[in-house]
Amino acid sequence: MKRKPKKQDMKNQISINQFGYPKLGAKQAFLSGETDAFSLIDSVNNEAVFAGKAAPTKLIQAWGERITMLDFTAVTLSGSFFLSANSGGQTLRSGVFDIATNPFAALTDGIERAIFANRCGFNTADENNPHPHAACHKKVTTAENAGRDRHIFMLTGETEGHTDFSGGYHDTAEYSRNVYLHAVSLAAFIYSITVNENRYATFKLYGLPADNINITESIVNEIKYGLNWLLKMQDKDGGVFAGIKTFEQTDIIAPEDDPAEYELLGKSVYATVAFAGVTALASWLFRKTDEKFAERLKDASIRAWIHFAEYDASHVIDFEAEAKTAVSGLCYQGTCDFDGVRFWALCELYALTGSEDFLEGAKESIPADICSFSPDNAAGFGLLSVFLHPDGGDLELRRKIMFALRVKADNLTSISEKSFITMEDFGACSNMKIMSDSLTLFAAAMILKYPEFRIIARRNLNYILGANPLNKCFVTGFGQNPVRRPRHTLSAVHPDIPPLAGMAVCGANNDRLFDNYLKWQLPRGTPPAKSYGDAPSSLTTNAVSMPATALLYFLITIV
Numbered sequence: 001m002k003r004k005p006k007k008q009d010m011k012n013q014i015s016i017n018q019f020g021y022p023k024l025g026a027k028q029a030f031l032s033g034e035t036d037a038f039s040l041i042d043s044v045n046n047e048a049v050f051a052g053k054a055a056p057t058k059l060i061q062a063w064g065e066r067i068t069m070l071d072f073t074a075v076t077l078s079g080s081f082f083l084s085a086n087s088g089g090q091t092l093r094s095g096v097f098d099i100a101t102n103p104f105a106a107l108t109d110g111i112e113r114a115i116f117a118n119r120c121g122f123n124t125a126d127e128n129n130p131h132p133h134a135a136c137h138k139k140v141t142t143a144e145n146a147g148r149d150r151h152i153f154m155l156t157g158e159t160e161g162h163t164d165f166s167g168g169y170h171d172t173a174e175y176s177r178n179v180y181l182h183a184v185s186l187a188a189f190i191y192s193i194t195v196n197e198n199r200y201a202t203f204k205l206y207g208l209p210a211d212n213i214n215i216t217e218s219i220v221n222e223i224k225y226g227l228n229w230l231l232k233m234q235d236k237d238g239g240v241f242a243g244i245k246t247f248e249q250t251d252i253i254a255p256e257d258d259p260a261e262y263e264l265l266g267k268s269v270y271a272t273v274a275f276a277g278v279t280a281l282a283s284w285l286f287r288k289t290d291e292k293f294a295e296r297l298k299d300a301s302i303r304a305w306i307h308f309a310e311y312d313a314s315h316v317i318d319f320e321a322e323a324k325t326a327v328s329g330l331c332y333q334g335t336c337d338f339d340g341v342r343f344w345a346l347c348e349l350y351a352l353t354g355s356e357d358f359l360e361g362a363k364e365s366i367p368a369d370i371c372s373f374s375p376d377n378a379a380g381f382g383l384l385s386v387f388l389h390p391d392g393g394d395l396e397l398r399r400k401i402m403f404a405l406r407v408k409a410d411n412l413t414s415i416s417e418k419s420f421i422t423m424e425d426f427g428a429c430s431n432m433k434i435m436s437d438s439l440t441l442f443a444a445a446m447i448l449k450y451p452e453f454r455i456i457a458r459r460n461l462n463y464i465l466g467a468n469p470l471n472k473c474f475v476t477g478f479g480q481n482p483v484r485r486p487r488h489t490l491s492a493v494h495p496d497i498p499p500l501a502g503m504a505v506c507g508a509n510n511d512r513l514f515d516n517y518l519k520w521q522l523p524r525g526t527p528p529a530k531s532y533g534d535a536p537s538s539l540t541t542n543a544v545s546m547p548a549t550a551l552l553y554f555l556i557t558i559v
């Protein structure tokens with residue numbers, strides 16, 4: 001009997017953005033194989049509406065395939081379509097997709113629901129939530145009470161009578177909660193509002209029109225929910241605890257029934273500085289709609305910064321150990337640029353207070369990579385802060401950023417000329433890196449007024465949503481070929497129903513070392529871009545995370 005080919009072996013496919021394409025702007029798909037020409041066909045009446053000439057075929061090393069790009073940017077019709085092309089003696093067609101003004105509206109909604117469903121300490125019963133749970137993880141212990149050394153405590157200090165640490169989100173596949181990951185995720189959500197609401201006019205004017213904030217209610221509720229937990233994580237001395245985590249084996253169990261002991265991690269410099277950054281940013285966001293909350297956030301932000309600055313002046317900080325705590329729970333460990341988060345916080349504090357001290361600090365601590373938007377380097381949020389500054393930001397800083405943006409965007413462009421997207425090596429958390437590059441390119445297009453960068457930015461987004469060699473939409477429950485079996489404890493509690501929809505996963509990873517699926521089940525010699533497993537055992541490729549989901553949300557709101 002002939003072996004039925006696995007999906008992974010599928011040849012000659014046309015991979016598309018499975019959500020569809022915005023009416024205006026670049027529209028591209030990938031054909032695995034060769035072709036000269038293709039057609040765009042209206043799926044309602046099967047009539048061809050556009051005949052395109054294919055670009056020259058390229059061998060994409062990381063994909064292990066020859067790929068032909070199909071470009072139908074010229075089409076600005078709305079409707080449902082599919083692509084058709086002749087290749088290798090067969091007629092191939094893509095799945096059906098939309099061309100619409102905003103093809104991502106359902107995904108935006110789905111992500112907001114997913115974030116709500118991942119709330120900790122809250123009864124998430126809701127008609128739209130198929131994975132509800134009762135209020136969970138209200139009890140938190142300290143390391144001493146758990147009989148453990150405070151080995152993660154980087155900043156010393158006591159909890160000083162704090163007892164309530166409930167709230168926040170289960171921000172990775174398990175039930176832990178991490179301040180640094182919350183801060184980066186909330187920053188992406190907040191910037192999706194400020195950038196989106198003012199569209200590109202904001203960038204053109206280099207200033208945020210103060211009266212034009214029209215905030216979507218559900219995402220603002222989630223931002224507030226996350227911030228309220230962050231505020232609880234700040235100690236009286238201004239330092240911020242790194243998070244809440246269990247050191248026991250996590251079973252597949254509903255969060256409210258979880259018997260594991262959860263510990264309050266020590267205060268950390270990453271948590272404290274990222275906290276200062278996100279609370280300053282949030283204070284700006286809420287200044288018109290909730291003045292009292294905005295003041296509270298501002299006070300918390302400044303206290304956190306002062307605590308860090310005093311600690312920094314009198315201690316030698318072990319950044320390597322700190323970084324491991326900062327990203328604990330993500331699929332990579334220990335790669336986390338402190339310069340990036342410090343720069344971000346200083347930019348936000350300058351924007352909020354106007355104090356020259358923060359500006360000078362930001363200028364003195366410009367990180368090597370200023371254009372990154374992910375937990376391993378959050379400097380890009382500082383970049384946005386400078387360009388969205390109410391007074392236009394500092395000229396010298398703007399010039400430096402523009403130069404760095406130009407260099408990085410050119411670099412990413414040359415990678416994409418070889419590989420279509422900006423990724424070649426596919427290490428851990430590749431999707432996050434691809435989305436971060438996409439945000440960098442969007443920022444470069446807007447700030448440098450160079451629209452070509454947007455084409456590559458969109459191609460990266462298309463990759464995440466299905467235009468990739470696995471034909472996989474790297475989001476749970478969305479698209480024609482969604483993530484079906486993510487690593488996500490809450491979803492695994494109910495294996496009989498589909499997983500919680502609307503969460504992004506880590507993506508292809510060429511490093512098999514820490515991944516049982518890749519190690520034992522993926523055939524040797526699988527190309528890097530296909531080194532992925534839609535299985536809960538694939539810790540490094542198929543785990544969901546709040547930062548990845550937040551970056552996707554930010555991307556689809558500015559596309």
Ligand SMILES: [Zn+2]
Nearest residue numbers: 120121136137
């Ligand atoms: Zn919980």
